[in-house]
Amino acid sequence: MQEILGRLKYTAERQVFAVLTGDCGTGKTTTIRKFVDRLDDGQYKVLYLSDSKLTPRHFYKGLLEQLGCESKFYRGDAKRQLHREIELMRGIHGVQPVVVVDEAHLLDREMLEEVRFLLNFKMDAQSPMSLILVGQSELWDRLRLQSFTAIRQRIDIQFKLGHYDRAQSAEYIAMHLQYLGVTEQIFTDVALDEIHRFSGGAARIINKICTHCLLYGAQNRHRIIDDHMVKRVIEGELS
Numbered sequence: 001m002q003e004i005l006g007r008l009k010y011t012a013e014r015q016v017f018a019v020l021t022g023d024c025g026t027g028k029t030t031t032i033r034k035f036v037d038r039l040d041d042g043q044y045k046v047l048y049l050s051d052s053k054l055t056p057r058h059f060y061k062g063l064l065e066q067l068g069c070e071s072k073f074y075r076g077d078a079k080r081q082l083h084r085e086i087e088l089m090r091g092i093h094g095v096q097p098v099v100v101v102d103e104a105h106l107l108d109r110e111m112l113e114e115v116r117f118l119l120n121f122k123m124d125a126q127s128p129m130s131l132i133l134v135g136q137s138e139l140w141d142r143l144r145l146q147s148f149t150a151i152r153q154r155i156d157i158q159f160k161l162g163h164y165d166r167a168q169s170a171e172y173i174a175m176h177l178q179y180l181g182v183t184e185q186i187f188t189d190v191a192l193d194e195i196h197r198f199s200g201g202a203a204r205i206i207n208k209i210c211t212h213c214l215l216y217g218a219q220n221r222h223r224i225i226d227d228h229m230v231k232r233v234i235e236g237e238l239s
Helices: 002-014 028-038 056-066 075-091 109-119 138-143 146-152 166-179 189-199 203-219 227-238
Strands: 017-022 044-050 096-102 130-135 157-161
Touching (some): 002 028, 002 096, 002 157, 017 028, 056 075, 056 109, 075 096, 109 146, 130 138, 166 189, 189 227, 203 227
Parallel strands (some): 017 130, 017 157, 096 130
């Protein structure tokens, strides 16, 4: 995850266009949340959209509302309005916008084309913002089609979240515990083996197992979660 977070940080710093994909449950939302948490609020303004039926007009409306503006009705007017607001944000306040569009695999062709036009700013000079499309693996499958060549050529960074291996699963759990302020080891090595075996390295399932195990441990006053407890939780609550 650290590598992905590093690439996302680069995306924000360089104001480039990135696409993050992954199968369901691989931790895309968690990754974006951690990325946003690490950004300096004084330097970056995150604009987040997640709408399966997003249209260009509602795209601009959603971004402008997050900037505290009432959007113009027509798409072209709203686009120019957004560019003006972004120029003011960058030029006067020194804040860089980071636009995150989640569930991007559900966007239709018109909306994906609008993304390309949005990045055409001042005769293809520096992009006015960082743009991150987040979606399931089918998003990249679509973008690889010849009909989307023009959009694909604008993409600066593309990365895919896969399932974790055993070491990555343990690192993922440790990072979450550290985020909560836990420094000592709670899960034994054999417990981590069981969590990885059952989850297959899928972040969402790892989260679910660990949450149930921690609740079970707290209710039964266990400070350490071993493999027997993990098996008991999986068999009793998750199978």
